[in-house]
Amino acid sequence: MSQISPTHPIRLSDIESWDFETDIAVIGFGGAGGSAAIEAADQGASVIIFDVAAASGGSTALSSAEIYMGGGGGTRIHKATGYEDSTENLFAYLKACQGEIGDEEKIRLYAEGSLDHFNWIVSLGVPYKDSEYPGKAIVAMTDDCLLYTGNEKAWPFNQIAKPVPRGHNLEIEGDNGGPLFMDIVTKNVESRGVQIEYNARALRLIADEDGAVHGFVVRIDNQERNVRASKGVILCTGGFSMNQDMWQHYSPEVAKRAHPIGNPFDDGAGIRMGQGAGASTLHMNQSFVTIPFYPPPSHTFGILVNSQGQRFLNEDVYHARIAVSNIRQLETGEKVYLIIGEKHWKQPNMLGGEVAAAADNIEELAAEIGLPVGNLSHTFNYYNENAAKGEDPLFHKQADWMEPIEPTLAAVDITPGEHGIYVGFTLGGLETRPSGEVLTMDGDIIPGLYAAGRATCGMPRNAEGYASGMSVGDVTFFGRLAGRNAAKR
Ligand SMILES: Cc1cc2nc3c(=O)[nH]c(=O)nc-3n(C[C@H](O)[C@H](O)[C@H](O)COP(=O)(O)OP(=O)(O)OC[C@H]3O[C@@H](n4cnc5c(N)ncnc54)[C@H](O)[C@@H]3O)c2cc1C
Structure with missing residues (x-):
C-alpha cells in the first residue's frame, strides 16, 4: 500500500509545522460541505473549506437539487397550494421508506427539523415559487415547486402515511436547480468570510496516538501541506460510485448493471480517510439505482x-x-x-x-x-x-x-445490464451519529472527526424507499448539524 494512501493517517507527532490553522476544516464543497461551513461560521468558528475541484458544486451542482421537505403543518409552499403535512406523517413515511435499515434517530430529527430546514434554505436566498407541478415526472421542467417525488401515492406507502408531495423544486426553468442551489450556497459561504481553497486534494488525516483527529494533509500546487483544525475536520467528500473497484466490491448487484452518475471525485477518498482513522462504515452495499x-x-x-x-x-x-x-x-x-x-x-x-x-x-x-x-x-x-x-x-x-x-x-x-438506462450512486458510507460525529467499530466517537453527505450513511439508505430530494435534503440537513456541533466542540 502506497505511503500516501488515504487509509494511512499520519501521526501528529510526525508533523513539524502547520500551513493552515483553523477551528474547523471542511473537506469537500458540495451541498454537505457548504452547509457545514455556513453553520460553523454562524457559530463564530473560523472555517477553511478545501475542494479538489477548481470550483464549488460537486454532485450537488450536477443534480436537480429537488429537496424533500415537509412536516410541521407544511412548508410555505404546502400552505399556498392547499396541502397539510404533519411531522408524524412525514416521520411515518420516511420510516416506511428506510425499512429495517433506517436510523430512527436520524429520521426523527429530519422529520422534526424539516420545516426549519426549509426556512433556513429560503433564508440563504433559494427561490421557490408558491406553486405545484401537477404531473408525474422525475424532474419538474418548469419553475413550479412542489411535486410528488417518491412512492407517496403508491401501495404500501399510501396505507402507512397520508400522501403529500414533498419534493421542492427551485424556481428556475429546466433541469437547472443544482447549479443555482450551489451558486447561492457558495455566495453564502463567501459572504461569511470562510477561506476557500480550490484545487486542494485532501490526502490523509492527521491523528494522535489515541486516535483523535487534529487535521489532514492536503496537496496544493503539487505540494503537501498540513492543516490543523482545533475543533474538527468535517469530511464532506461525497460517495464512491466513480471508483469502479470500490463500487463493484461493495455493491456489485448495482455496480455491474448501472452507470455511475455524479462528479469524477466521487471516488470514496473521504470514506477511506475515515476508515484509516478507525471509522466504521455502514450499508456500503446500498446504492440508489434508477431507470x-x-x-x-x-x-x-x-x-x-x-x-x-x-x-x-x-x-x-x-x-x-x-x-x-x-x-x-x-x-x-x-x-x-x-x-x-x-x-x-x-x-x-x-x-x-x-x-x-x-x-x-x-x-x-x-x-x-x-x-x-x-x-x-x-x-x-x-x-x-x-x-x-x-x-x-x-x-x-x-x-x-x-x-x-x-x-x-x-x-x-429492460433487463438490467442488457437494455434500459440504469444509473446509480452510492448510499453507504461512514457511520456517524446524527451530530456528524464519526464512530469507530466499537461505537466510540473519534474525537475531532465529523462527516456528512454521501461520504456517510445518512438518512436515505436504499433505492426501494428513495424519493428525489432525499439526498440533497440529507446532505444539507446533516451537513448543518455537523458544522454546528463541530463548532461547539
Ligand atoms: C444527475 C443527478 C441528479 C440528482 N438529482 C438529485 C435531486 O434532485 N435531489 C436529491 O436529493 N439528490 C439528487 N442527486 C443526488 C445528490 O445530488 C447527491 O447525492 C448529493 O448532492 C451529494 O452531496 P455531497 O455534499 O455529499 O457531495 P458532493 O456535492 O459531490 O460534494 C463533494 C465534494 O467533495 C469534493 N472532494 C471529493 N474528494 C475530495 C478530496 N480528497 N479532497 C478535497 N475535495 C474532495 C468534490 O470535488 C465535491 O465538490 C442527484 C445526483 C445526480 C448525479
Missing part, C-alpha cells in the same frame, strides 16, 4: 414481468423502486420486460429499452420472447380482467393507472 420509467407517465399503464412471465410489483411506484426490483428479478431469471399496449407506448422516451417483439395477442407475444406462454397469458388476462374494474388485487396499483392493455402489444426488454 427513467417515466416520463412519459403513460408507461405506468403497462405491466412489468420477469422470466417466469409474472408481475412482481405495482408499476406506479417511484422509478428507483422499479429499477431495484428489476435487478432482484435476475436472482431467479434472466429477463425483465415491460408489456404495454400501443396506446401507452410513447417514443421518444428515456427508458433505453429494446422492443423485443410486437404481436396482436399475448400468446404470440410470449412465444416470440420465449416466456412461458401459459404463465404470461394468465398474468396478462388476470391483470386485464381486474384493470377493467380499476382493481389490482395482487399489487394494488392505483386505479388511475389501471386500464386493460390492448393490442398491438409490445414487449420492451
Whole structure:
C-alpha cells in the first residue's frame, strides 16, 4: 500500500509545522460541505473549506437539487397550494421508506427539523415559487415547486402515511436547480468570510496516538501541506460510485448493471480517510439505482414481468423502486420486460429499452420472447380482467393507472445490464451519529472527526424507499448539524 494512501493517517507527532490553522476544516464543497461551513461560521468558528475541484458544486451542482421537505403543518409552499403535512406523517413515511435499515434517530430529527430546514434554505436566498407541478415526472421542467417525488401515492406507502408531495423544486426553468442551489450556497459561504481553497486534494488525516483527529494533509500546487483544525475536520467528500473497484466490491448487484452518475471525485477518498482513522462504515452495499420509467407517465399503464412471465410489483411506484426490483428479478431469471399496449407506448422516451417483439395477442407475444406462454397469458388476462374494474388485487396499483392493455402489444426488454438506462450512486458510507460525529467499530466517537453527505450513511439508505430530494435534503440537513456541533466542540 502506497505511503500516501488515504487509509494511512499520519501521526501528529510526525508533523513539524502547520500551513493552515483553523477551528474547523471542511473537506469537500458540495451541498454537505457548504452547509457545514455556513453553520460553523454562524457559530463564530473560523472555517477553511478545501475542494479538489477548481470550483464549488460537486454532485450537488450536477443534480436537480429537488429537496424533500415537509412536516410541521407544511412548508410555505404546502400552505399556498392547499396541502397539510404533519411531522408524524412525514416521520411515518420516511420510516416506511428506510425499512429495517433506517436510523430512527436520524429520521426523527429530519422529520422534526424539516420545516426549519426549509426556512433556513429560503433564508440563504433559494427561490421557490408558491406553486405545484401537477404531473408525474422525475424532474419538474418548469419553475413550479412542489411535486410528488417518491412512492407517496403508491401501495404500501399510501396505507402507512397520508400522501403529500414533498419534493421542492427551485424556481428556475429546466433541469437547472443544482447549479443555482450551489451558486447561492457558495455566495453564502463567501459572504461569511470562510477561506476557500480550490484545487486542494485532501490526502490523509492527521491523528494522535489515541486516535483523535487534529487535521489532514492536503496537496496544493503539487505540494503537501498540513492543516490543523482545533475543533474538527468535517469530511464532506461525497460517495464512491466513480471508483469502479470500490463500487463493484461493495455493491456489485448495482455496480455491474448501472452507470455511475455524479462528479469524477466521487471516488470514496473521504470514506477511506475515515476508515484509516478507525471509522466504521455502514450499508456500503446500498446504492440508489434508477431507470427513467417515466416520463412519459403513460408507461405506468403497462405491466412489468420477469422470466417466469409474472408481475412482481405495482408499476406506479417511484422509478428507483422499479429499477431495484428489476435487478432482484435476475436472482431467479434472466429477463425483465415491460408489456404495454400501443396506446401507452410513447417514443421518444428515456427508458433505453429494446422492443423485443410486437404481436396482436399475448400468446404470440410470449412465444416470440420465449416466456412461458401459459404463465404470461394468465398474468396478462388476470391483470386485464381486474384493470377493467380499476382493481389490482395482487399489487394494488392505483386505479388511475389501471386500464386493460390492448393490442398491438409490445414487449420492451429492460433487463438490467442488457437494455434500459440504469444509473446509480452510492448510499453507504461512514457511520456517524446524527451530530456528524464519526464512530469507530466499537461505537466510540473519534474525537475531532465529523462527516456528512454521501461520504456517510445518512438518512436515505436504499433505492426501494428513495424519493428525489432525499439526498440533497440529507446532505444539507446533516451537513448543518455537523458544522454546528463541530463548532461547539
Ligand atoms: C444527475 C443527478 C441528479 C440528482 N438529482 C438529485 C435531486 O434532485 N435531489 C436529491 O436529493 N439528490 C439528487 N442527486 C443526488 C445528490 O445530488 C447527491 O447525492 C448529493 O448532492 C451529494 O452531496 P455531497 O455534499 O455529499 O457531495 P458532493 O456535492 O459531490 O460534494 C463533494 C465534494 O467533495 C469534493 N472532494 C471529493 N474528494 C475530495 C478530496 N480528497 N479532497 C478535497 N475535495 C474532495 C468534490 O470535488 C465535491 O465538490 C442527484 C445526483 C445526480 C448525479
